[in-house]
Amino acid sequence: MKIAGILQALLWRDIKLAMRRQSDVVATLFFFVVAVSLFPLGIGSAPSLMHAIGPGVIWVAALLSSMLSLNRLFSSDYADGTLEQLLLVPMPLTLILAIKIFAHWIVAGLPLVILAPILGLQFDMGAKDIGILVLSLILGTPLLSLIGAIGAALILGMRGGGVLLAILVLPLYIPVLIFGAGAVTASVNGISPEGALSLIAAMLTLGVVFAPFAAAVALRISLE
Amino acid sequence: MHWGSLDNFLAMGGYGFYVWISFGLTLACLLFELYGLQKRHVNSQGDI
Amino acid sequence: MLKVRALECRRGASLLMSDFNMSLEAGQLIHLQGANGTGKTSLLRIISGLSTQETGKVLWNDVDIRTAREDYSSNLIYIGHQPAIKDDLTVLENLTVSLKLNGVKVDIKRLEEALEVVGLARRKNLPARVLSQGQRRRLSLARLWLDQRPLWILDEPFNALDVQANKLLEERLDQHLVSSGMCILTSHHTPNIDKKLLTEVSLGL
């Protein structure tokens, strides 16, 4: 199958490139841990407080670290001309970007999900709540990569694009944050997190269908 | 006309400060936008 | 056959060309000439489908390339200013990936032969970041020996190449044209190939 071969080659390439630049991945993870650890230092560490802020803090930090890694999604391919070549691959750009976004999630989103339980322990979460935290991140972080890809495509090649990217993308992240952190908060307070989780799942479905297409449109505009 | 006097009208039942700032700011913003556009208009016409 | 009809192209507010016409037939090479800023690269990008023109059409076998993008892309090799090489991959990996992404079956023996031709065989397992400018250019051109496609669009392919590599590329161009391929390229010097196959086109208003 020709299409599958092309997509597989792209996925392999992006993951391999990330593995050869492990420092980037590690730095993002470290930022995640540091950012989360700052909150108790700034607010105080009474157990009731930890329960109240834990889900929100972990989610906000996940959101920010996922955003920090967005710049890598297209900018290095843009700088060395490989992005042009990707546009000329005989295949819909939407599909190509879907793979690139998936690869980005594997190297930038998945590590956050894996690390989250340890941070959950810091905030004195129970096993069930940590489970919900991981589940909400599994559903939510791909959405962050999907929405972020549109922003990253829009600001491609721009001087000082990083700040602009934050302004564009963070407001669009808000529903993900609300339902993601909301699910965990509900679980911590003994309410069923099912509603919030299914809403994130619904948004994720929408995102998977539409975001790669929007990113492809944006990318073509930016590369003219 | 239930205000009776100008003082009563301005006082707005004790909420004068909030009410008048709301309306005043709204008008000021709209007029300022018009003024700014007028200036931009003159600039965009000049020195071609 | 490639046709460009009544093309108008702008960069920002400035007009680069208007009512530009051109056609390219099998076995023909077009050498685009023009001073800096006359829109050579812009034209190549439009022809390859990377940019959109203001008005006018680019036709491949009488079909607008916008409506048959994928079919057109699979007939085309575009090599731009930047060599499209990932510093963190090895020479061999770079070549493999670029072929696989274009749906070409990778035969490792042929790959090594091509690297031999462009003089990179001994460096095949080195990361691309250690290559010089000229070697990078050779690596990106290596695709021309491995991927059979009728239309080549090359932006300054001779840049950074030494005399020997220059000759090598000219020979490859000759072969390509003789086997009824097409090519459009920009270059500071006129490529030294059979004059019957070569057409000069000058840009600039």
Place this chain on the structure above:
Amino acid sequence: MNWYKFSSPKTFYPVAGSLAPYFLGVAGALLILGLYIAFFLAPTDFQQGEAYRIIFVHVPAAWMSMFVYLIMAGWSVVGLSLNSKLSYMMAQALAPTGAIFTFLALVTGSLWGKPMWGAWWVWDARLTSELILLFLYVGYMALHSALDDVRRADRATAVFALVSAVNVPIIYFSVKWWNTLHQGASVSLTQAPAMAKIMLMGMLIMSISFWMYTIGVALLRLQCIIAEREREIIWMNEAQRSE
């Protein structure tokens, strides 16, 4: 009559100029009428006293802020699908006015909140959504001004307007959900007064006035944008000729 002709910026320029004063005139007249209703015909609210009169600017401004964003998205769709420059310019011309209305909705909301809630800012669902909407407006305008190439700026902001407009209802819904989860402010500006007919009337008239104002101002700004872009082209051509 050939309407298609008006989709070219050059021919639309004089049309915009001659229409704008009428819209602004109607806006002014309706504003006076609306203010008269707001201050002299509408009765005092027994619960909130006179402070509720802020509603007559707050609610129309909040409505406008949302409408204008949707209309910007609409023009963006037209622009992207027909590739018409005028549509992009229209979206660009609306953005600052929409942002001003969002800002006004926020400020008047918090001016109402201070005496009612005892705090300048409460994380009420409506105010929070307006705040996020303001971020979106700022993002839209920042993106346009950061891109030097007008063509790219037009089309990139159109994509952003579209993507974010799809998000606006989701944001609004999520903020409402969040508000109930965290037991936010119980009194909200709009639900408090038992809506008398005359109040609705006043709000409606103020809204129409804001609408007319928005159209008039957008037309004027459109003229500025057309003239500025035209001038840049003339400059470029002169520079090319003198080379």
